[in-house]
Amino acid sequence: MTPARPSTPGAHAPGLRALDARADQPLLEASGVSLGYAERTVLSDVNFTIRQGEYWFFLGPNGAGKSTLLRSILGGIPARSGLIRRRPDIASPDRLGYVPQRCELNPTLPTTMREFVSLGLAGIRGAEPGRLAWALERANLRGMERRDYWSLSGGQRQRAMLARALIRRPALFIVDEPTTGLDPPSADLLMRSIDELHTAERLTTIFVTHDLPLAAKHATHVALFLEGTIHAGPADQVLVPPLLERAYGLPIELHLHHHTDERSAP
């Protein structure tokens, strides 16, 4: 359990969320959750508790159920049994920021960075001015409002998707394999943007990836998908050789760059 960090200077900037009395409550909690499609059960007995400011990595081989759990958290798949609870203040989808693996935008459609990012305001009424500039700033895209979206590099487009999710001012940020297909400098810049969001804004983040070293470097907590369920907890307790070997079928040893307490404690 992670105690809340007190409000920081600048907490009234557009993207910052002043912590309130509810911050000690779990942001998202799954207890005894079972998920599946038709006759097939993909995950069962899923349990985890995500608290404000934690940086979660969802790890596991292909087909292990990461996307299924993500879809369920986003409200797309109902649990067959058990319960996924969101803290009341994030019960509405407008408090979730989601960065999908790839953008579905038809590449023949004209759009600018400004328009693309503003689409993230869908369903949010009366958004205050300044959100666009803040989201672009946080995604390291300042000054690119008028750029043609299709003239951007792959890394810039990925950060534009980040900004599109951020403009919602989410309390929970969900990022699905954002570095796939990016060259190392672009992936590094994207990771820096996400990392800054987590450290500066204490934005609770769920990061789905296959990149174990990335998880070892950034995660405070990990959900490791194996054998039809998940092992969830602080990174140093989950990213351990026996569990990794069971998940991937290979001996894997990781050097953890951050301790859980360093990243999520006040």
Next chain:
Amino acid sequence: MIQDFLSSWPLFHDIYLTGWLAAAALSLIGVPVVARSQIFAGAALSEASTLGIALAMWASALLGASAPAWMESDAFLSAVAVLLSVGASLLASGRAGPGRERREAMTAWIFLLGAAGSILIVSRSPHGLDEVQRLLSSSIIGATAADAWIFGGLFAAAAAALLLGRNTVLLWMVDPPMAAAAGVPVRALEFGFSVLLGLAVGLAIRASGMLYTFGALVLPALAARTVAREIRTMLVLTPTLALGCAVAGFVIANHLDFPPSQLTITLLCAAVPAGAVAARMRHRSPA
């Protein structure tokens, strides 16, 4: 030329207004069709509507002299066309199954069934065959004041939905998975749009024919997307372009005694490469 056109106004104003408003309404509804790469669905829906009209005529002919008067009316033909068009639109929208490939296969099936079935059904009836051929070649002669009101209403409804929905409708249009994650009622919007598209195409077929309906549905959006810098601009430019080409097409056609539908569609076809050239020149010129 303008004087010629104005002098024809008292006699043909219902036809002109129907043609212009149909072009504006269809073009606006066509923006999501083009944005979602469902261009061929427009042709399939047009064929389904034509099949509906052929079916209505066949049913009426089958009953012969005992057919009730309402079965001989334009409203009955339009209603059956709309019914088939809406059904086809729901099928082609992907509700029949997941995946783009399955949607394209369904669209092709609807197109081919509509094209073959509409001719087969009326092949023994000279009057029916004439009517189907008139619909395929697109003649707007015969449009009434009611048609003008209907397309004016459709245009107003589509414009109001876009204005009120703004980001929500745009996100659904361009990135449905993201829209679903943002809490947008994607399935409801999908259903509503499929019904609107089917309704518009079904009604337009009876008034303006297949060529004009399909052309006005997709060509203005295809031209506008080459010129516009943003989707929002495209939404304004598309009906403006459709209306501009329809007015010009009808005026020129009146002066040169050409069929107005074909001339309008030719102008819209020319607007697509013209837009691409204009966009290329803009990119080359210094900012």
